[in-house]
Amino acid sequence: MPKSHSSKPNKVNAKNEIRRRLTLRALLDNGPLSLTDLAKKTGMTLPVVSIIVSSLRRSRLVVDGSDGVASQVGRPPSIVKLNASAGFILGVDIGRLFTNFVVLDLGTNIVAQTRRKSVTLGNDIRVLSELEKEIRIVLTEAKASWDKVLGIGISLPGMVRGKQGLGETYFNFGEEPVTEILSKRFDKPVHLEHDLEAMAFGERWFGAARNIDNAVCINVGWGLGVGIVIDGKVYYGEDGYAGEFGHIQVVKNGELCYCGKKGCLETVASGRAVTRLAKEKISAGAKSLIMRDLVKKVEDIDAETVLKAAAKGDEFSIEILDEAAKYLGAGVAVLINLLNPAMVIFGGGIFTAAPYLLETVRVNALKHSLVPLGRNVKFVTSSLGNKAGALGAAAYLAEDLFDVERLNPSAYV
Ligand SMILES: [Zn+2]
Secondary structure (H helix, E strand, O other): OOOOOOOOOOHHHHHHHHHHHHHHHHHHHHOOEEHHHHHHHHOOOHHHHHHHHHHHHHOOOEEEOOOOOOOOOOOOOOEEEEOHHHOEEEEEEEOOOEEEEEEEEOOOOEEEEEEEEOOOOOOOOOHHHHHHHHHHHHHHHOOOOHHHEEEEEEEEOOOEEHHHOEEOOOOOOOOOOHHHHHHHHHOOOEEEEEHHHHHHHHHHHHOOOOOOOOEEEEEEOOOEEEEEEEOOEEOOOOOOOOOOHHHOEOOOOOOEOOOOOEOEHHHOOOHHHHHHHHHHHHHOOOOOHHHHHHOOOHHHOOHHHHHHHHHOOOHHHHHHHHHHHHHHHHHHHHHHHHHOOOEEEEEOHHHHHOOOHHHHHHHHHHHHOOHHHHOOOEEEEOOOHHHHHHHHHHHHHHHHHHOOHHHOHHHHO
16 A cells, blocks of 8 residues: 555556555545444455455554453354554645654554744755754654655645646756655655645544535734635645635735736735834834833744733733734735635634634634624634644645545445
């Protein structure tokens, strides 16, 4: 299984690969199962299930184990389970300041997580050596041997065409997709994802959207973006660029955004906006605990400074954050009217530090959205914190490993 990305199986092998994945997926979704239940869940016959399970046992991907399933009188049923420690999946979420890593076992349990200073976001191929070095450090610390890594999922900011494995803004090395370069280098499958889609996928697999088919996941960090889940699937748009929520215009003739437009939502509701406003107002003479207690020079102010001051009760900082939350709420109302989500999930640095902003966002989102669409929406902060993207990136890889749909499941019977 680990090297399936490079092999071109013949028809019999293809059939068996589908059967193997169906079996592994059933065990991932249901936990330990008897062979009879496995046959029921997968639609295969008992003799076929027995053969597939024997082969999975030989490769140590499944093991015997009841995990507390009550034994019957007489001959106990043969119970098998995923051998979670048979392999690891690595998720890497490369941000502008930090890179978040998660190591999952084969049962998609988190065995390690860590946050390190970010690798260089650039288009010089040497950044891949930097990335490889970081990955090896993380795996060593997690005591996960390189040979047991089944694949690596990577999430990137900027413009990304994940389906083609191409980074555009960063990790753009010409025509050869970065996933292929890394797959060859690591001899393992590599999946690339845009950070917003990775976050949404992380929430879908591990977080608040686990049982929600229609949700929007809003990331408010230095920038602002949204990952969209529609009918249970992450929505990409035609080119994979969907989710640039931060660049809808909310202020006519407003501040110039780095994208070239004026008055984008990101210019008034993001870490970048909060930083700019605090600097401008303090330079103009506004009074705040920021200059008294937290920094010496106006240039040293960042979003974290404003959040820290607000936590100390600084009226100036609270007002800046409140204003940003009001704009964000109005923006969220657009998403509610357009997409009719059951849940809006807020993540990113700002909400991790100041979950109390949720109430202002909620009130303003309801104020500006249509009543029938807004009244049942749940507003929550992400329980995954800053690891949603890394978890999502790893989950894509897990999905690849356990995926059956793309292999034409009708061929297995
Ligand atoms: Zn913009």
